[in-house]
Amino acid sequence: xxxxxxxTYTPESLLAVAVGVFNERxxxxxxxxxxxxxxxxxxxxxxxxxxxxxELLRLAISRALDGLFAVLDEPGxxxxxxxxxxxxxxxxxxxxxIAELPYVTLLLRVRGNTDTERxxxxxxxxxDHRVAGLLKEAAADGDLRQDVDARLATRLLFGMINSVVEWxxxxxxxxxxxxxxADAVVxxxxxxxxxxx
Amino acid sequence: xxxxxxxTYTPESLLAVAVGVFNERxxxxxxxxxxxxxxxxxxxxxxxxxxxxxELLRLAISRALDGLFAVLDEPGxxxxxxxxxxxxxxxxxxxxxIAELPYVTLLLRVRGNTDTERxxxxxxxxxDHRVAGLLKEAAADGDLRQDVDARLATRLLFGMINSVVEWxxxxxxxxxxxxxxADAVVxxxxxxxxxxx
Numbered sequence: 115x116x117x118x119x120x121x122t123y124t125p126e127s128l129l130a131v132a133v134g135v136f137n138e139r140x141x142x143x144x145x146x147x148x149x150x151x152x153x154x155x156x157x158x159x160x161x162x163x164x165x166x167x168x169e170l171l172r173l174a175i176s177r178a179l180d181g182l183f184a185v186l187d188e189p190g191x192x193x194x195x196x197x198x199x200x201x202x203x204x205x206x207x208x209x210x211x212i213a214e215l216p217y218v219t220l221l222l223r224v225r226g227n228t229d230t231e232r233x234x235x236x237x238x239x240x241x242d243h244r245v246a247g248l249l250k251e252a253a254a255d256g257d258l259r260q261d262v263d264a265r266l267a268t269r270l271l272f273g274m275i276n277s278v279v280e281w282x283x284x285x286x287x288x289x290x291x292x293x294x295x296a297d298a299v300v301x302x303x304x305x306x307x308x309x310x311x
Numbered sequence: 312x313x314x315x316x317x318x319t320y321t322p323e324s325l326l327a328v329a330v331g332v333f334n335e336r337x338x339x340x341x342x343x344x345x346x347x348x349x350x351x352x353x354x355x356x357x358x359x360x361x362x363x364x365x366e367l368l369r370l371a372i373s374r375a376l377d378g379l380f381a382v383l384d385e386p387g388x389x390x391x392x393x394x395x396x397x398x399x400x401x402x403x404x405x406x407x408x409i410a411e412l413p414y415v416t417l418l419l420r421v422r423g424n425t426d427t428e429r430x431x432x433x434x435x436x437x438x439d440h441r442v443a444g445l446l447k448e449a450a451a452d453g454d455l456r457q458d459v460d461a462r463l464a465t466r467l468l469f470g471m472i473n474s475v476v477e478w479x480x481x482x483x484x485x486x487x488x489x490x491x492x493a494d495a496v497v498x499x500x501x502x503x504x505x506x507x508x
Contacts, residue, residue: 261494270499274470295463309455
């Protein structure tokens with residue numbers, strides 16, 4: 115039993131606590147009771163901020179999606195050859211993923227049991243679809259190798275990008291910086307690991 | 312309520328049913344009751360085959376691990392330059408992953424709440440460690456680009472490989488073959504997607 119503390123939460127700080135609990139227990143496995151315990155305030159105090167846990171999920175997922183979709187409107191994503199825009203979007207996606215790590219982690223783990231989860235999955239597919247479009251355009255320009263199918267290439271690119279949430283731990287000593295991870299992904303995906311001499 | 316059917320299961324066919332349920336509900340979320348319903352036989356019939364769900368997990372995980380570790384003893388993985396062995400192991404890992412899809416999926420999703428799960432995670436880390444060793448050797452030979460850290464490269468390579476269990480659906484019309492997926496991963500990871508002219 116924890117003593118209830120005075121509710122000094124802002125919407126942002128309460129959201130940060132909720133996202134931590136969602137990622138640890140899974141969204142389905144999280145009750146208002148769990149959230150109340152983790153935040154150290156009563157359930158009715160939480161209801162003072164939000165309608166319930168689904169609203170917290172929506173806010174958290176929106177934060178991840180806003181970050182990701184904003185990348186697609188940046189100049190580097192809208193001007194120039196498709197292959198360069200694709201590299202730019204890959205790099206910036208990694209940067210957003212690391213800057214908003216718990217929020218994007220939640221987005222990637224969502225499974226589709228509620229309306230909010232299904233909406234999240236649909237928006238995520240929309241993002242993937244936009245990137246797949248860039249990849250197809252780059253392939254049509256002749257800037258991508260022809261022996262890897264565009265759909266497979268998209269899957270593998272996102273496989274690499276999304277894996278970052280599974281292993282990147284910024285607090286670990288000697289952890290790579292956001293830039294180093296972004297460079298590694300871009301170099302690996304576009305230029306390959308192997309040197310040819 | 313399903314009618315119990317006659318128990319004509321072999322250890323293999325019972326395991327296949329159990330793995331399907333584990334992957335759908337999560338291992339923690341699966342009870343003997345769920346297994347009994349999915350198999351259409353009574354719990355006591357299941358106990359006639361195995362001691363309980365943890366033994367089914369151990370058998371399933373062993374099947375995945377045996378397949379993966381066997382790759383490391385194949386001639387292509389033991390002779391020749393490290394970079395070629397690494398490519399060989401990457402290709403064969405994809406092939407085993409697709410041939411044993413539900414079993415490797417289970418292995419990759421295991422979280423570590425029981426002794427068997429912790430053992431599975433340890434053996435999986437051991438496999439990753441062996442592949443990381445090959446990658447370091449290839450880097451020391453000068454066969455891998457120097458500007459991607461070996462630990463990061465290992466993470467990204469496994470990010471790509473392991474993502475296959477999340478999206479590969481062999482039953483889907485027009486699904487890529489095991490060979491096509493293996494080629495795509497090897498080409499992407501080692502030679503890169505981009506053409507340079």
